[in-house]
Amino acid sequence: MEKAIVVFQPDNVITEVELGTSLLEAAKKAGIKIESLCGGKGTCGKCKLIVDSGAENLDGPTYEELSAIKNGKFSQKLLDSGYRFACSVKVKNNKKFFSDSSIGGHVILTVPAESRLGAQKILVEGFEKRVRADPLVNKYFVEMPKPSLAKATPDLERATSTLKGLGLGDLEIIHDALKKLPDSLRTRDWKSTFVIWDDREIISIEPGDTVKRKFGLAVDIGTTTIVGYLVDLNNGKLIGIGSILNPQISLGEDVITRITYCIQNAKGLDKINKVIVDGLNEVIEEACSKAKVKKDEIYEVTVVGNTAMHHLFLKLNPKFLALSPFTPVLKRGLDIKACNLGIKVNPGANVHILPVIAGFVGADTVGVLLSTNIYKEPELTLATDIGTNGEIMLGNKDAMEVCSAAAGPAFEGAHLKQGMRGEPGAIEKISIDANTLDVNYGTIDDLPPRGICGSGIVDAIAEMFLAGVLTRTGNINADIKNQRIRRTKNVLEFVLAWADETAKGVGDLAITQGDVREIQLAKAAIYAGAKIMMKRRHAEEKDIERVYLAGAFGNYIDKVNAKIIGLYPDVPGDKVKSVGNAAGMGAKHALISRGKREEAEIIAKRTNYLELTIAPQFKDEFIAAMYLPHSKIERFPSLRKTCEKLPSWSELLKN
């Protein structure tokens, strides 16, 4: 079935519909309530929407609209300025953008206030994007008639018939709620609160009126950390956070070692899954205790994470993620009851795991796209989320593409001799005097240095390059006579801090030649991915309207230095913006908004995954990007003057 996407403004809600669907039906699907006095017959003219773009994907003036113009309910002027009757206009076109993707046509509409049915709901703030609180979980307080011998209707049927009076028809009930039903109804004399998921399933029954207590949890399971955001579902507000280091680290530092652990150990998957579930339960405990919320009051959980974490959390065999062609077990989002996953919240709570895009592009990337809205705004945006792996996104409302760069966890300090995570004592800021090579640094919490973290490494490489310590091929220049440049066990290194400055036991803190190579490999992979996607899109640096840096690394790095090392294309600094934990924010949006959850599925389905390793230009782009900032300095015009006057500028990379 051919499909197209429809975006409703200013709600910023997107939906995917089959061709031939009317705009009124599309609005209904997107949860946008529109006046339709005549019941969709095209006679009342109440359902007018304004077409912002994509008019070519809609029917021309319809019989109903032309009739309404004749009888004065509508005018040619309004029609010309984009007003349409939602009930009579159907979506028709479906042009593809990439030949190897399924991205089709789109329509963007504004819903004028006068066409809206009923009152506006509460708005809540996300990452500068407004998301209307419209959770899947609702509570209803009702008082029921008591049974008698003459009318001994069973408890459930008694309840559903009362709820039907509130417009809730055909309700199912989960087994756990059924077990609570008889006592819950009688505790407060047949006055009870029903917790209903997705307007169709009773997930809990509580004695008395508990409507005001309704909470949810958005979870970001990273390779390194697990973060849980506790949210009041009545207004969408964040009320508590819990986080821990991902306890799987004890079973494997990175994704591949954890997958290997699962393959090589009988019950390995069970064990690694239990560790992650126990960890999440600790996060829940922490968030609840801070916010004085009972675990039983959490009625829904949303989860994002990279595809490997996604599989381990769901106890899905991750083996084939590690073997070419790196196929995930599934793509779509999933709903599983908390009690079946061992998550200690209300046992009837639904756990919604957001969809993944590919083996190396997970639900966390879907979360970034969901919370930043890149995929439905006109500005062509390049985004990166660099954590234990690096994902690169490029696109806008017309088309969205994503790839995974095998950048590894170098920017988290892994594989570096004295690298560390962004914890107290990590060097996070560095500047180097080009004349004396004296180093100025700042550490987290101003403690004596224990190591160097991601933002510090970016600064170190950029500053070493500008000071001439590093050549454009990334060699430490051994010709410079300075005590900071030295060989230890035949390895060249540059000393950032002397033993008397560093924390006890650390000794001299240095960046080695090997460390520089790790960073070169990582940054080259990310830049190459971005550049190949730009070429596929026929986009040059000037066409990139925004660069979004997601994740903790993207939050703390110096954007100028990141460009100097060539981490991303040469785009003016005012277009580059850190967007924080956009993945976690996406999980929160999917938690509080039914529409955003639907959007996540659309994002996963319509975002084109590019497998970099089989892209024909990849090898060349990757090697060219190993240089600082790049072998072709014309790609970085803003850095050209600075770079070309560096003494070792003419050096060439030895393969």
Next chain:
Amino acid sequence: MEKAIVVFQPDNVITEVELGTSLLEAAKKAGIKIESLCGGKGTCGKCKLIVDSGAENLDGPTYEELSAIKNGKFSQKLLDSGYRFACSVKVKNNKKFFSDSSIGGHVILTVPAESRLGAQKILVEGFEKRVRADPLVNKYFVEMPKPSLAKATPDLERATSTLKGLGLGDLEIIHDALKKLPDSLRTRDWKSTFVIWDDREIISIEPGDTVKRKFGLAVDIGTTTIVGYLVDLNNGKLIGIGSILNPQISLGEDVITRITYCIQNAKGLDKINKVIVDGLNEVIEEACSKAKVKKDEIYEVTVVGNTAMHHLFLKLNPKFLALSPFTPVLKRGLDIKACNLGIKVNPGANVHILPVIAGFVGADTVGVLLSTNIYKEPELTLATDIGTNGEIMLGNKDAMEVCSAAAGPAFEGAHLKQGMRGEPGAIEKISIDANTLDVNYGTIDDLPPRGICGSGIVDAIAEMFLAGVLTRTGNINADIKNQRIRRTKNVLEFVLAWADETAKGVGDLAITQGDVREIQLAKAAIYAGAKIMMKRRHAEEKDIERVYLAGAFGNYIDKVNAKIIGLYPDVPGDKVKSVGNAAGMGAKHALISRGKREEAEIIAKRTNYLELTIAPQFKDEFIAAMYLPHSKIERFPSLRKTCEKLPSWSELLKN
């Protein structure tokens, strides 16, 4: 919403539809496939059905039919003989039978062979009723394209897109099946069998072609026994049986003591539930081992049982079943995954628990109605299912009513001094010489008597009455001088067998005055229930066209003697029929047929429950029925002559 019922013959499938539904839509809902070349426009004339009864509940001749008569595609003669165009005729009427019920109008149709789409399915035998095998579980063997780097579609999406080619769209998958997916697909090189429930949910994936191995289990959880019928879902045939005494007996002999156990013991419900689940798992083990079926090859389970067993099996608090107004937790049927109930079959198997009717009328009664078809046939039928409790049903296609008689387990031998279940050594047949009072008896397996079971008790009471040992009020006649009539510890009794005839340790085996009272109370409750229902229906004995006796007791009793004690109204013997374990057969029908399962819901919803204790006539009817056979002998004309010549006939009951 007003509804009506539509029955399709000869399939014998019933469905409930909203008024205004076309017969073609009704057929679709009932799973009956009908030709409709023109797509329901009323022009092809392929969808003709024959109206057998209920024509007044349908539209008159439609525009489409009249047009077809004009153009020769149809004829007035066919129309007059009941042929109608299914697509153009709508259901319209909805008349109620009982003012206190929701039973509405009905239509009975025959589907001629020429109107059927595609081939007939296999027919299997139930209780003389043919049920078409059309289970909810289906298996599909498919071969899928392997993934590649260029097309690394995730496993699930790869599978669902292949299955879509077989017409299976929008499939969900349960978590357990998802866990099996990646390895199952790769074990036989991407050739796998998908097990799909209800055309919408993947519940298991097996490597290679396993289509021929597809089994289900129908379970009858009685107060006393648990029976499991293992069925081949490919053809609906019974292939094995497992059964045990309900192990809950150790926690309470009858329903009320078990409920009391739950109320009085912390974790009592958990414990009693575990006992029943463990018991069912033993039954499964036995049936599977006999039939050489793996437990994992059982993909669906259906369950019937009285409302108390139903609640205990589902771990629902049974407390309120024992307190007026005896309200069950729910009425509707339920679907729960086997793994969530602890039932050891395929973990993805659905366990369908059939609906109940009321606190004392359970899913077992629904099973009886389902397998006997009483509710959709024209003959007015009285049915009883006497086990640990007694349920009485009266009705036909027009209306169905049911009540529960507080008959207790007297007919299972409980509360009798030397009563026992129908086990080896139980006296099951008795005749008494009216002159000498000599007793002839037969025992199960011809062993020396250990006690007396239900059918033996009915014989004993009837024969004692006819021999003058019992008066019409049930007194043992102490005036008769015979060594068999004696007082032991001041209690009158009649000796059936002397100590030297009985099993070791039993001693003399006698029926006491107290035993006779127990039977009088039980039979009076059942007769009174039947009679009150007949009066509500304005039906007399001559109007009863059939009497069905369900259950083991109904199977073994002497029908003449049952009438002599006044167990059921005076209906000619040729109309009385034992129908075996009709409840269990109902579970089997619901297991093998999607249509029958839908029918069970309709039965539960439309069968009127009559609460005997608040029926105004109950007390009088009950007391009158304490007599043998009844105080008003005119109610038993066929016994009148025999009874009136009995010496003590004029005796009156002392209250």
